[in-house]
Structure formats: C-alpha cells, structure tokens
Amino acid sequence: MMTSISLTKKALLLAAATPFAFAMATPAFAQQATPPEQNGVRSGDVAEQNQTTGEEIVVTGSIIRGTDVGISPTTTLTTENLDSRGINTVQAGIQALSSNNGPALTNSFTANGAFAAGASSVSLRGLSTNSTLVLFDGLRAAYYPLSDDGSRNFVDLNTIPDDIVERVDVLRDGASSSYGADAIAGVVNVITKRKFNGISGRAEAGISEDGVNANQRLTLTAGTGDLDEKGYNAYISGFYYRSEAVYQRDLPAPFNSDNETGICSNRTGTTQCGPNNIANGLDSAGNLNGFAIGTGNYYVRPANAANTVATGRYQLLNQAAGCLNGTPYNPTAAQLAQAVNATTPTTVCQVDNTNKYDAVTPNLERFGGSARFTAKVGDSSEAYLLVNFQQSSSNYTGRPATIRANAPAGILFPQFSTSQNQTPALAAGSSVLALPVYVCAARVNCGPTNGTLNPNNPFAAQGQVARLVGALPDTVTSNATRSRVYRAAFGLKGTVLNDIDYDFNATAMHTDLRLKTNGYVYIQHLLDVIADGSYNFVNPGLNTQAVRDYLSPENITDTSSDLYQAQLTLQKSLATLPGGDLRLAVGGSIFYEAVDAPSANDDYNGPTQRYFTLNAFGTKGNRTVSSAFAEINAPILSVLTLNGSGRYDHYSTGQSNFSPKVGAIFTPARQLTVRGTYSRGFRIPSFGEANALPTTGYVTQSLSTIPAAFLAQYGAGCSVATPTGCPTYLTSYSIGQTTLASPNLKPEKSRSFTGGIKIDPIRSLSLTVDYYNIKKTGAITTPDNSPAIAAYYAGAAIPTGFEVIADAVDTNNPGARPRIAFVRSQLINADTIKSSGIDFGINGAYDFGPVKWTSNLNASYIIELSTTIDGVKQRYEGTLGNFNLTAGSGTFEWKGNWLNTFDFGDFALSSTVNYTSGYDLSATDQGNDYKDCGLAAAYNNCHVKSYITVDANVNFKVNDRFSFYVNALNVFDRLPPVDTVTYGAYLYNAVQGGDGIFGRQYRAGVKFGF
Template structure:
C-alpha cells in the first residue's frame, strides 16, 4: 500500500510517500495524534503504523476503503470477504479484517479514534467485528493501521492491531466523481458516484461545514461467468472423479446417484429410485441412461433417466449484488483562540443479496436448542423411521392425519397409491432457488471539542452514538411443517410442480424476515501536559477516561421454540443477545531522555458490567544513534473480551469438508468394496460431497483472552528520499476461546468407539442408496472453553523511495509481510501449526495461512500524467490442516486427483490518470492486467475450487474501470 504521512508527523510508517495528507499537518492545531497514542505527536515512530490516503488508493485503482484494507499485506487467512459472504457465511453481507491471522475479533476498527458498533451478526456465529462495508468512502481522509497491540490505549479487541478510519476535518468547495467498471468478460460491473460540498474557512471565518453523499453498486458474479473448472462441477479436466452431478466419469462409468431438483420416488423403502414424472424428464440438465453394466455394477442407480445437474454452473454465486449509498455532514468551529469543536453525522445503507441452490425438501434441520436432532424419532408424520426421507402416503385428506378411503382420496402424487403402496420421495425443491438479502442501515453521530486551556494543558472530549439496523430476508426455503401439511392433504403438486399456484408455493416456502440490531454509545476525555524539559525535549503526560455501552440483539432466524418441525430446512439457528457497559481509565507518558533515546509507557484499566476487568500496560523505546538509523520496539499486554455470541448465544454450526482420505477404510467398506480412502471414485457422492457440521455451544463462564506482544524494528534512511523498514512482531494469546478440536470425536465415531467426554456426535440421515450402512456424521457438538495458547510471529518489510527530477517524478513502495509462525498449543502440550497450510481450518474456512503477502507499487509522473503499476503477491500453501487431523504439510486434505500444493498468486494492476485541468482529472484502471486466475483449490469451501482470500477480485479476470473527478 501507499502511505502519505504529513511532514509534521515524525512517525515512520510502514511505507512512505512524500506527498502530505491534506489537513493532516494541521489536525488539532499543528501536531497530530497518531493512532495508538493520546498525546499530540505522541507516537513518534515507536510503533509501526501504516497510513493509507485516498489519493494513493486512487492511484492504485482501489475504489473502496473495504478493498484497501482487505489488500493489506498484514491481513491474513481469517479475513471475511464480500465473496465469502455469498457462500453461506454466518455474517452475510459483511466484510472484516484479520491482522496477523488472529481472526476478525482480534483487530479493532475505529472511526476517528472512537469505537464503532459491531455488525449484529457474528463471524462464524461467535466473533464480534466491525463491518468494513459501513465505512463512508467519500469522506475518508486517511486510514491508519497500527500493526501492534494497543489495548493500553483502546481496550478490548486490539490484540493484533488497530484500523483507525479518519474522516475529513474540513472541506471547502465542491468536488465529486463518477466512475464505472466491468471485467473484460462483461461481468463484475460496478459504478460509483460521490459529491461533496463545503463552505467556510476555519482560520479566517472560524468555521467550516460540509455535506457529502455517495452511491456505490457492484453486480453479482456467478460461477457460470468464470472460465474453466471455476464455473462447473465437471472436474474431469483436473483429474476429478465424476464429471457433474450423476454424470459419467473420465472412464465412461456413471458416478453414484445423487439428488438434484428432479424428484425421484421408489415404492416402499427398498429398491431403485425412478423419476416421479418420467414424461417431464429432468427438471434441470440433460439425462443419461444407465447401461445394463452400470446397473449390474451399482445397486443404487435409478432404473433410468439419471439427471445431470451442474449445481455450480446453474446456481453458484461468486460475489453478491452490493448496493451502498449514504450521506454525511460535519460542522467544525473555532471556540475562542485555542479550542475547536465539531459535530458529525453519518447515514449509510448497505444491501447485499444473492441466490442459492434449490431448497432442500429432505434432510436434517440445523441443530437447535430444544430439538437438536430433527428426525422421525420426534414423531413427525410422513418421515421414514430413523431418516429424513419423505414418505408419500396412499391417501390424502383435509384432516392431514389418519387419511383413509373413507375420508380421503388416493394420493395424486403417488403413482403406486392405486396398488396400496406408499413411496419414498427424494430431491430438492423443483419450483425455484433460495434467495438471501441482508440490508444494514447505520446511523452515527459524533461530537467533540478540544484544544488548549490554562495556557499549556491539552484537552479533548469526544462522544459518539452508533446504531445498526439489520434486516435479513430469506426466500425459497422450505418450512418443514408446511411441507408435511401439503404432503398429507395433497395440495402440492409434486408430479408437475409448474402447476402449483403462487399461493401454494409461498405456503411451502414462506418468506423469512429477521431483524437484528447493534448499538454503541461512547464518551471519553483526555488531558495532557508537558511537565518539564528533558535533554531530548519535553516530558509529556496524558490521562483520560472512557465509558461506553455496547449491545447486540440478533434473534435466531430459525428458532425451534415451537417444535421440531416449526422451522426451516438448512437455515442456521444461531442467534444472540446481550449488552454491557465498560468504564475505563488510561494514561500515557513520553520521555525523550536525550536526543537519541525516547521512552514511552501507557496503561489502561477496563471494567465490564458483566464482571470482567483487565489492566493493559505498554512500554516502548526508540533509539536513534544517528539520523539515518532508528531502532524501535514495544512490549504490551492486551485482552479480548468474550463476545456476546461466545457468552450467550444459540448454538452455531459451521461446516468443514470431510475428505475421503481421512475416513477409515473399515467405515468406507460399508458403501462398497471399491470405496476406499485412496479411491474416492468408488464411493457414493453421499461421502465424496460431504461436510460435517461443527456446532458450537456458548458458555457464560468464559474469561477474557489475554495477550502478550512485542515488536522490534529498524528504520534506515540512507537518503532523505529512501526509507527501508523491517519490523518483527511476536504475539501470544493465552486462554484463547475455542471449541475443542472435533477430530477425537470424529475418529471415535468412525471407529465405532465411545465418544469422548465433552462432545456429542449426531449422525446424519442414512444414504438413501445404502440405508443399512452406518450413516456419516451430521454434527459434532462441543462447548466453548478458555483453553488454548495461540502464537503469531512474523516480519514486515517496507522499502520506499521518491525521486523528483525536474518534471519527472518516481515513487516506489514495496510492502511485504512474512508469517513465521501461527500455531495453537492445547492443554497437555499438543501443538498445531498452520503457516503455509489450509489451517487454522476451523477459523479460516479452509482459506489457510499464507506465509507471504505483499505488493509493490510504482508511480511515474510527468507533467499532468501519472502512471501507476502495482504487483500483488500471495504465496501458495500445502493442502493440509492440522486441525483436521493431518500432520503438518502432509497433503492430508488433498483429494487424490490434485497435487499437494496450491500455487502462489501474482497479479498486476495498472492505473493512468490525466489532470486535464487543475480542477478536472480523468483516469483509467486496468486491474489484473495479465488476466491471471488463482490456482485450483479443491478443499477451501469459501468459494468453488479457489481460495477467495488469496484470489480476491482477481477471479473476475482482467477488469477495467474509467472515471472522472473534479474539484472547485
């Protein structure tokens, strides 16, 4: 990333750029308060700080703050991207940063140094975070990323670092922009409009006021829009077993029978299935007919017409529809000769929507509270004992129970009713696909006054209020009881679903609307004073206090309080509610002992109304033996408070892919002699397309996670226009809140052994084709505990140069992060390490921990023309994950048809701009100029066959964007 520190700022950032950030040097009357300090000019290079300005983001062709933060080299693994939220993420519609790979809950996001309301939905149903999509792009002045622990300044959540979004302090005139972009293949279209108007001069008139508004839209991208294997279930081009659902493999054989949106039946409870309506044929996709040899080789294939349904190509979504708009206003005024006050208000609406697969009309419902396992054991009518296969009765009647020839009629959906035979029905909803939409509305106001009193006392008082309304709309999901009702009374036409009325379709899949909210109210003050002079300068002391209230109210979108069937298939049951008040006191001291040595110390005490408290100290030192060389280092302790979801929430269920290679041969043998760990092609899709639900149970007795971190860095400036930085970090988090690894419980179930204490394993519905085999696992339940020790260690590198040769200027910024270790140590000493693998799989959705991330940007300017080229790099990784039962880098998660590694990913972006006049600039972006696509990853489940964190927007291929901006 580019960085643009002000000349007055002596902080040496991760990257340097000599163009000053507008207004930065005059913030608060001359010196600025850098993120991580409460003193003016307080952090003068002790901690590593990255500064991003909107000017430099423009040069790189990055058009949202969310994208800029996601592309930070220090952002790793467990980040939450917009593309992942279109693939079943708990926190749908949101985006979050994960510095140092320590998850979204260990990075604190601030607005103008104040806390922000959490997104109402938790990441993975457990981790609180601030949604990056709620940042008002049009009024952002700069973004400061403190790559160091900062609990001593800000309290909880700042273990891995802080992202501080700083908005414009003042604006005079009128400015705006209009831009639009699209990929070379005609997808991923996006548009942005902004307009800002301000008046008043703070110095001459004593006030400034501005208003601003923006609109942003990006269109959904579907898998069918992507090339090659990324757009299809047909994996034969990469050596995969079955081509598409129920298709022929590379050897010409038909794969195991699986279920699509075409409905199949079989009389009784045994035998082969057949299409319910053979005249209509397949609902989606062509059909193939099994040969006599096919039927002889498999007792599970239907008698005829096997439908090939390419789910990924027909329904898969890469990125959701996103639409954002909002407005902001700020009034700033001088108060006397030495103070300044402001009032700022913001509103923003963000809508994210996408479609899914055809709805499930058979299967186990997600784990709930009162009825954690839904099956016929609960007495639900029309379900076969011990399974979730629907049974169509012989007779239907208005009473829906005890239907006979006397009070009902033969079931029109059961072609065997006339023979007095029930049938079993399998398949997905044939009448449409699921639809999901999240709409968040964010309201924020902030007020503050600061300056100097009593001659030399600096003071600042700030207050903020932020409220988020979140509405989730879900359509197309089958409501279980309504499904049972229409089966029993025969009002739904399964034979010819197109004849069903809108009313009956809506009855079967009623719209599900769930409202959630979050709140944050904060007031804080700081005072500071230079006490006396030391040989290196004045000794500064600052103290402050804060009180804030935070709350989340996110009810379950699929509660089971009314009974086991009074809910939807497949909608997760998670939800949480809670509130707390936090009071804090903090202080800081800066002592320039002499010209070459500066020492800092800070501490903060936080007390929570929920009973927890914590003291967080921090110490820093900067030594400059000569002007060109600076040595710096910090030591701090921090904490993360248990989230509302971790302490008080309904069970949450995440899904992880179960590889055939990790299932014992003895278990697989039940599904045929050819079904082996080394031969997935011989196994039914029931096992090859298999994910285990990992259900997390909250615990109100959790304690805060504690952290210890230190940094050590070198800043070398051999020339005034060349800066080289190297910063080492080491973070250890103890008492980490986690659910125990599910591996012991999974291994015990497969082996037929007793399930270990602390776990509950719930079996899935049996395979419809092998009903007598021991079923696969549906869910593994375990309760959150303070248990583990997590360590993150690495090195950040920066190389920044600026040359001005007459009319020609060259700026170069190289930024890279190397993770040396990311590991978890469990009680008893067992250790899992994740760098360069898919781990921490449970934390990252299998997106892994990249050893290297970095970018190198070069800007060439001549007269009115500027050209910027940026190389983006993310390293590859091994297809293994120790938290999935593998040894380190043993390729244990790789299916047999792929190699052991996913390759590194490199893209190149180009941006050109022309200042037509001093008031008008035209620009063109070429993103992923060389049309590079990420390597195939068959294991990561946040996207289809690629890693969404590694691939980012590069998956869209070569894209272009053009725009114009003006300012008067």
C-alpha cells in the same frame, strides 16, 4: 507455467531492491524530503507532514496529542494511494494490506454461506477478525449484528463512509493500553476529513474483460467556511456504489463446473484426475457416480403402508414429463448393477449445480451521506459535530430448495417421515419422507372414508406409500441483507488553565440489519401440503404462487447492534527534558455496547416449526465498560525517547483487565532509528461466544480420514485408493462443527513485543524492518474434534465433551452406517496462540527533471502462526489451517504489494504488483501433520501455487479542476491457482485470489473539483 511463475517471483524480488540500489548508484540526482509513504506511512512521517501543514498531530495508538515519536509501526492508506492502485473502496484497500491474512472476511463469502452475510472484516497477523480493533476517528464502532462464524464480533468495513475518509492508520502493534479490548493484533483507525472547502466529486464505471463484475461509483462533496479566517467549516457529502453479482457459470474452467476431470496431478506416481461431480454424471471410467437427489427433480420409490420396507428402485415421479431440470440419462445395466447404485432410477437427471446455480459474489449496493460542522470556540477551543447514514445491501440466488435434510446448524430433532392414515410425523424405522396413500383436508387420519387417493402418489392404488426425495423444481432459494447504519460524533478540544489540553469526544452508532430469505422449505408446511394434497408434486409448474409461498414462506429477521461512548482526555507538560517536554495524559471512558440478533430459524415451537437448512444462530447481550487510562512520553535525550501507558477496563458482566505498554525509540543518527515496544492486551468473550444459540461451521471431509472398514460397507470397490468406487455421499461432503456457547469463558490475554529499525540513507529513501511477536493465552476455541470423528468411524465410544450426530442415510445404501453430519462441543479457554513475523517497507521519491518517480513496497512474512493445546503445538503458517480461525482459508507466509508511480505533471502512470504466497493442503487441527499434504486428494498437488497480479492506472489532468483516469486490473489476466479444499469459494481461495477470479478488468472515471 511453472517457468513463468518462477521468473515472476525473481522479478518481484529484484523489484524490491530497485529503489534502494538505484538511489545508491545515483547520488547526484536531485533529492527531496521523503513524502508520506502512500501505503506504509510510519508515524514519524505523519509528524513531518503535519509540521509543514500546521495540522494537529493525531497518532493512532497514543492518547498524547501534539507529539509523535513513531514508536509503534504504522501503515497509512491515503485516498490518493488507493486511486493510484485502482482500488475503489476503502474496504478493498484494507483487505489488500500485507499484514491482513488468513481469517479475513471478504464480500465474496457473502454468497458462500457466511454467517456474517453482507459484511467484510480485517484480520491482522492472521489472528482472526475479533483480534483487530476498528475505530472511526479514534472512537469505537458498533459490531456487525451477525458474528463471523457465529462467534466472533467485528466491525463491518462496508460501513466506512468512503467519500469523507482522509486516511486510514493501521497500527501493527498491540494497543489495549490505549483502546481496551480486541486490539491484540492491531488497530485500523479510519480518519475522516476535518474540513473541506469547495465542491468535488467523481463518477466511474468498470467491468471485466469477460463482461462480468460491472461496478459503478458516484461521489459528491461540498463545503464552505474557513476555520482560521471565519472560525468555522461545514461540509456535506454523499456517495453511491454498486457491483453486480457474478455466478460460477460466468467464469472460465475449471471454476465454472462440477466436472473436475480437468484437474490432474501425478504426485502419486501416476496421473490422476479429479472426479466428475455433475449430479448423476459419469466418472472417467464411465461409472455412474451415485444417485444424486439435489437436482430440482422429484423421485419416488414404493414402500409398504407403514413406510418401513421399500421395494424396487426410485423413479422419476412424473416419468412422462421426464427431467424438469437437467439432462435425462439412462444408466446401463452394468451401471445399475453396481452396489453404489442399488436404488438408482433407470432414468436420472444430470445437472451441473455449480454452473447452473452458484454465485461467486452477490449483488452489492451501498449509498450514504455525511455532514460535518466544525467551529472555533473562543480563543483556544474547537468543536465539531459529524453525522453519517449509510445503507449497504447484498443479495444472491442459490440452489433449489431441499425437502429432505438434517436439522439446520446446531438444533437437534429426529429426521421425519410420513406414513399412511396418520399425521405426517416421526415414524420409527424410517428417515425418508413419503407421500401417503390417502390425502384429506383434515391432514390427519386420512382414509377411504374421509379422503381420496393421493394424486401425487403413483403407488396409492396398490396401498403403498411413495418415498420422496429431491428438491423443488420450481423454486430456488434467495438471500438478501440490508444494513442501515446511523452514526453521530461530537468533539470539543482545547486548552484550559493555560497549559492543560483537553479533548472530549462522544459517539453513538446504531446498526439495523434485515435478513430476508425466500425459497426455503418450512418443514411443517411441507408436511401439511403432503397430507392434504394441495401441492402438485407431479406437475409443479401448475402450483399457484400462493401454494409456493405457503410451502416456502418468506423469512424476515431483524437484528441490531448499538454503541454509545464518551471519552475525556487531559494532558499537560510536566517538565522540560534534554529531548523536549515530558508530557503526561490521563483520561476516562465509558461505553455501552449491545447486540440483538434473534435466530432466523429457532425451534422454540417444536422441531417442525422451522425451515430446512437455514442456520439457527442467534444471540443477544449488552454490557457497559468503564475505563481509566494514562500515558507518559519522556524524551530523555535528543536521541532517546521513552513511552509508557496503561489502561484499566471493567465490564458490567464481571470481567476486568489492566493493560500496560512500554516503548522506546533511539535515533543515534539522522539516518538510523531503532524502536521497540512491549505490551499486554486482552480480548473480551464475544456475545456469540458467551450466550448464543449453537452455531455450525463446515469443514470439507477428506476420504483419506475415513477407515477402510467404514468405507467397505459402501461396496468392495470403495477405498481411499479407488475413490471412484465410492458414492459422492462420501467423496463430496463436509462435517458441521457445531459450537455451543459458554457463559463461563474468561477473557483471552495477550503479550506482544515489536522491534524495528528505520534507515534513511538519503532523504529520498526510507527502509523499514519491523519484527512482531504476539502470544495469546486462554484463547477461546472449539476443542479438537478429530478424536471424536475417528471414534465414530471406528465404532468406538465418543470421547467425553463431544456429541457426534449422524447424517441422513445414503439413498443408495440405506443399510450402511451413515456418515457424520455434525460434531458438537462447547467453547473453552484452552489454546495458546502465537503469531510472529517481519514487516518490510521500502519507500522512495526521486525527481528526474520533468518526471517524478515514487516507489512504495510493503511486504509481510509470517514466521509462525501456531496453537498449543494440552502441551502439543500445532503450526499453521503456509497451510490451510487453523480451521478454527480461518474456516480453511489458510495462513499465507508472504503477502505484499509494490506500487510505482511516474508523474509527468499532467499525466501519471502507476503500476502495482500484488503477491500472495502459496500453501500446503494440510491443517494440523484436522488431524494432519505439519505440511504433510493431508487434505489433498490424489488429483491435487500438495502445494497451492503463489498468486501474482499486476494492476495499472493512468491519470490525465485536463486542468486544475478536471481529470480522468483509466484502471486496468489484473493486466496479465492471471486466474487464482486451483484449490479444491478451501471453504468459502469454489476451487480457489477467496482470500488469496480476491477479485483476480474475474480476470482482467477495466475501470474509467472522472474527477472534478472547484
């Protein structure tokens, strides 16, 4: 395998040079003007295209229309390009951008506990989802009502109306001088069709070779009218898209099981293999790996009436029925004698939770419709009205609902228990739930005179309570989101007073998001059914649906967001310079944005009036932003153009900012272009950062970060060197990083510059190299919590500004000090974040008689992604960090794709090579040194391998009106490399692996047009 990977890398590098070398070696071949690059169009290429078609030039990143000097580097995705690559949604095409890195939010995160469930977002330059601005036709869009990681505002890519998209311009440069906040890393501008005439559509379906990830797509568009001849054009369009959920059990090993013993490494000098994390399973030495309670079974243990002293071991509540979920196993006497199994039952239930319950991706369904009317107004103006509706839904099922847990993210209340003859409440000295001796309808002060012996408590006759652990055997959790987006846009543009061009645009967008959860235990209702005996714990299958619904009532939370914007731009030619017209544009904008996302699990009515484990995040806010901006474009010479722009934004919440930008482009010869920009930008604190309820993200905890003295209390055999001697309580858990909002946060500020060259050695070949360097100051972040974690484990005082909250006690070691559950701290303006790198592009088009070959290669290399806190720099490129930005999805140094298409006229064959580099299992914000392998367990290699896939597409043109195509994705059936640390997917990195986790896939479809 190592050899094949190395060869593939070499082949990719050779392939990158092929178009250039081939062109240099064959100058006699027919040459033609380079067509617009299908995945890397530069601004100048767009200008050249539009000059031949007569369309108005619209440049992303500029408010001046009618000219384009290509100062800022831009990538353009066209629908034709996505078809050639076998990509069937615009969202997926944006995620595949070489400049999209690290903290991107993919649809697969929806089924893995994402705060922003049901959404997808882009992260240019690895600077996270809140530093990339997404626009529709140059206008802002409403935020997704739920924030990424509970703090970052972003626009959901799933709201893009795929069926009417003309192209997507990706400006890889700061653009606050044109668009205001959030455009620090770049801009994604979705351009919709201005006009359409006739009828067109498509129908397609796909599935993996293993029979999973089935998906279907339907589109239909109809239009009439001619703007030039009739003065109007109108079209309507609709689409439907569906993708079936995939579960871990559908995948091959090792991604389909909690048993990781097949993952081995000899990096420590001896071969070591991963743990068997199957609940109540055996490790490689035959030891029971602790007593796991989350298996969909009930276990009980006798305790005195006050529930302060327990005796004996746990046992299955209904021993005659055995395991309600899983396979029974009877531990040997030697296994039970181990310290970590002090309370383990003589019969345990072995359950592979990952295999049985966990989802890879959710069920996805999207449909919507659009309508646009465009008309000439008089001799010099044009108006349009565009309306859209789209609904996106996702759902998946999870694990059995828990009946014992810490407070959900961010909300604090003591762990609870029940004791005899009193309301199930907070009993001192115990954090273990218990079934009382007596039950009664009143639920309080139950005793022999007003109640009956508890039929669920096998120890009731002896006057003992039954400590209860486990998860609901008859109920699994389920999660669903339904997003409805309503958008309207109006525009009027033209010329007044003979030489002043005006452009007025207005938009309104509303997002209505409904979150629906089922199966989660409502705490007070759990206490109720325990006290009155109405829930049958002994035989859960006998419970009525009404009882189950009372214990786990459906939770529906409605959230929304809004955006209203109006913008006017005026421009005029001031003079004629040697290189062309000196043009000035000025404008103003006002927009209102709001988010209303109440908590799905607040504790306003008390600590038990809520659900176990549901996140408590919630936020609400609104603001109005007034802006003024200007831009001047000066072609000083025929070979030199200067450009300057600036924008002032004022927020009703008190913040203001001025963002300038200057740039130049120099063309000393037709074959050579040199360009550069310098700009300043800003990011306004999000609603979640400024005024939200506490929110928590989870970080996998490595055993190596826990001091030996702390481990020793869990048994003499528990150490970093012998992790198999430690309970899974320590070897498999995550720490919650709870973030508290702050209304005093200031805007993040940025400065960025780019410098690039474009070489056109012949008209059929173009090479581009662009350097970027972005620096954010006052970056909003959670303070480094590693000192607080270290202090807790060492028994020292917790540093000021942090609060460490202990987890529930280990069932097997109730006397030991528990692990950490949450570390709380408040957001601050502290970091300096730097991102720098180089983008490469090679694009060629060649005619070989009846065959036309086009080749487009795009690659991005991150030189540095770092944060500086209190003068200490932490670097992340090529590692899993920054966890504050990426939640551990990593920063890839290299990412790229190479598309080749051979067009034979009625037949076209395309192939795309996709590459994402590997990374070190470390992160400096987790207490590691740079690339020190600090997060890798002994059974892991330090470095996660690079990932390469190849896709193919074949298109057959039957006639001018009809064609069909076949996609083969991941042709060589390459699965993502194993990563046991990354959060958001099981044993692989969802951002690196993408849809490759499904293996080889096929898709076929038909397209028609009349």
